[in-house]
Amino acid sequence: MTKEECKQVVLEIIEEIAPDEDLEGLSHDVRLRDQLDLDSMDFLDIVMELRKKHGIEVPEEDYPKLASLDSCAEYLTPKFNAVKAGA
Amino acid sequence: MGGRSLKPHYDAIVIGCGMAGLAAGIRMAMFDRTVLVVESHNAPGGLNSFYALEGRKYDVGLHAVTNYVPPGAKGTPLIKLLRQLRLRREDLDLCPQRGSRVAFPGVDLHFDNGFASLGESVASAFPEEIDGFRALRAHVAACDPFDASAPVLSAREVMGRFLRSPLLTDMLLCPVLYYGSARENDIDFDQFVILWRSLFEEGFARPHEGVRVIIRALLKRFREVGGERKMKCGVRRLHSEGARVTAVELEDGTTVTADAVLSTAGALETEALCAAPDPAARSPAPESGRRLSFVETITVLDAPPADLGAEETIIFFNDSERFHYERPEALVDPRSGVICFPNNYDYGDRSLDEGFFRVTALADYDRWAALGSDAYRAEKEAWYPRLQESALRFVPGLGMDTVRAHTRAIDMFTPCTVKRFTRHIEGAVYGSPRKHRDGTTRFDNLFLAGTDQGFLGITGAMLSGISMANRHVLSRG
Numbered sequence: 001m002t003k004e005e006c007k008q009v010v011l012e013i014i015e016e017i018a019p020d021e022d023l024e025g026l027s028h029d030v031r032l033r034d035q036l037d038l039d040s041m042d043f044l045d046i047v048m049e050l051r052k053k054h055g056i057e058v059p060e061e062d063y064p065k066l067a068s069l070d071s072c073a074e075y076l077t078p079k080f081n082a083v084k085a086g087a
Numbered sequence: 088m089g090g091r092s093l094k095p096h097y098d099a100i101v102i103g104c105g106m107a108g109l110a111a112g113i114r115m116a117m118f119d120r121t122v123l124v125v126e127s128h129n130a131p132g133g134l135n136s137f138y139a140l141e142g143r144k145y146d147v148g149l150h151a152v153t154n155y156v157p158p159g160a161k162g163t164p165l166i167k168l169l170r171q172l173r174l175r176r177e178d179l180d181l182c183p184q185r186g187s188r189v190a191f192p193g194v195d196l197h198f199d200n201g202f203a204s205l206g207e208s209v210a211s212a213f214p215e216e217i218d219g220f221r222a223l224r225a226h227v228a229a230c231d232p233f234d235a236s237a238p239v240l241s242a243r244e245v246m247g248r249f250l251r252s253p254l255l256t257d258m259l260l261c262p263v264l265y266y267g268s269a270r271e272n273d274i275d276f277d278q279f280v281i282l283w284r285s286l287f288e289e290g291f292a293r294p295h296e297g298v299r300v301i302i303r304a305l306l307k308r309f310r311e312v313g314g315e316r317k318m319k320c321g322v323r324r325l326h327s328e329g330a331r332v333t334a335v336e337l338e339d340g341t342t343v344t345a346d347a348v349l350s351t352a353g354a355l356e357t358e359a360l361c362a363a364p365d366p367a368a369r370s371p372a373p374e375s376g377r378r379l380s381f382v383e384t385i386t387v388l389d390a391p392p393a394d395l396g397a398e399e400t401i402i403f404f405n406d407s408e409r410f411h412y413e414r415p416e417a418l419v420d421p422r423s424g425v426i427c428f429p430n431n432y433d434y435g436d437r438s439l440d441e442g443f444f445r446v447t448a449l450a451d452y453d454r455w456a457a458l459g460s461d462a463y464r465a466e467k468e469a470w471y472p473r474l475q476e477s478a479l480r481f482v483p484g485l486g487m488d489t490v491r492a493h494t495r496a497i498d499m500f501t502p503c504t505v506k507r508f509t510r511h512i513e514g515a516v517y518g519s520p521r522k523h524r525d526g527t528t529r530f531d532n533l534f535l536a537g538t539d540q541g542f543l544g545i546t547g548a549m550l551s552g553i554s555m556a557n558r559h560v561l562s563r564g
Contacts, residue, residue, distance in 0.1 A: 016173070017170060017173075018170055019175075020159075020161075020166065020169075020170075037161040037162050039162070039167070041167060041170075041171060041553075041554075041557065042170065044557060044561070044562065045170075045171070048118050048561060051118075052118055052119060060562075
């Protein structure tokens with residue numbers, strides 16, 4: 001999986017969790033919280049959807065790594081590839 | 088349900104199929120937990136249920152869904168709730184109110200969804216208080232009512248820092264207390280903040296078909312995510328070993344085990360189910376203050392109330408110099424109460440088939456429960472017109488004679504009815520005066536949600552179930 005594909009997966013999850021948010025034109029290097037109305041409950045859901053849909057575990061101390069789309073891709077892409085390789 | 092047999096073990100068992108229990112169940116089942124919701128009553132909904140009588144559909148409890156915000160609003164409890172349960176706004180069919188009022192002797196405060204009309208109303212009725220009122224609003228806006236570590240303060244005390252007029256204080260408290268206080272004559276300030284926002288900053292709405300629309304949406308969602316339900320079968324006992332609940336024994340004799348148990352039954356009610364009673368919880372004064380319950384009269388009219396002269400949605404009334412929100416020394420306290428005309432929501436091109444006129448007032452559970460069945464019926468018959476008459480003093484356009492001439496059917500519920508639907512001790516509508524904000528109990532895997540956890544109203548109840556499920560089950564991996 002590429003970083004771009006990883007971002008797409010994260011965006012799909014956000015779209016499902018917060019269908020009332022407009023995801024067009026998001027800056028990839030700016031915190032999602034600063035561009036969208038997402039609270040800690042929503043971030044918990046992103047983590048749980050990653051586990052449920054993709055078998056990816058994000059320990060609580062790593063939540064800050066999901067701050068922006070760029071940091072999500074940085075952190076999650078290797079995890080996606082590891083899950084794929086293991087499957 | 089439907090004779091399907093239960094599993095021997097669930098990831099989570101939820102006690103109570105009301106708003107909080109269903110919302111908690113949905114959250115846990117959404118993330119692949121096996122969930123069983125058990126309910127002693129045959130109907131779902133708990134305090135906010137519905138029933139049919141002589142072919143007519145009635146709502147219990149629901150006057151209004153609070154926390155209404157228009158489409159496009161962000162970050163409010165209603166929006167969080169929809170997101171967390173993956174419901175669409177349309178699923179709840181929320182139609183906004185037409186306008187409500189607090190009516191005290193000689194003074195009225197009008198309010199509507201959004202804050203503007205309340206602000207104008209206070210400015211015109213209490214010009215000398217408007218600066219204090221604005222400062223109070225700013226203080227409420229700056230508070231975090233979900234900070235469980237904050238000290239429990241009295242709302243009256245905090246309001247006293249901003250307002251000099253006891254009348255204005257009482258008028259603002261009247262809707263807040265009636266729509267959510269388990270304490271006499273006051274409310275914890277954190278709950279005041281939640282209710283202030285849900286009533287005044289946000290507002291009232293109602294689905295065209297009433298509370299059943301919301302219950303149906305929750306049941307459908309719960310089914311979709313694979314939750315199981317067992318109705319008409321309460322919990323007989325919670326078995327425990329040390330600090331863990333080990334098994335849930337149902338009233339039909341079945342025993343099931345679960346990693347976690349979420350109870351919406353109430354704090355003391357849940358404690359009473361524990362097989363090894365906690366001696367501390369049995370002490371004579373486990374909670375401060377008396378439990379509060381209500382009566383409600385329901386009148387079915389052959390015309391819309393607006394055609395008969397009543398155009399408002401909700402009217403909170405009080406006829407006395409001070410507002411007494413306390414357990415009465417009589418079956419009913421008709422001095423104050425809440426009037427609701429469910430027709431007066433903006434249903435667009437839809438309307439209700441019949442007119443409805445409901446009046447709620449404080450009542451004493453013990454006095455109602457002590458009556459024999461003949462006396463119980465006789466007292467209902469006697470109080471029905473008394474309460475209606477008391478309320479109609481505050482609806483200038485609608486007289487008692489008009490109501491009588493247009494009445495098609497009547498019903499009335501008492502604290503005993505509330506007890507039957509909710510099993511809350513003494514029919515306490517808002518549960519125990521003492522709230523358990525973090526939801527924990529003396530058992531490591533038993534948690535409280537719903538009324539006694541402390542988020543209020545229908546939206547609050549659902550958010551309580553959601554946040555307790557998130558915090559105590561889902562976040563623990």
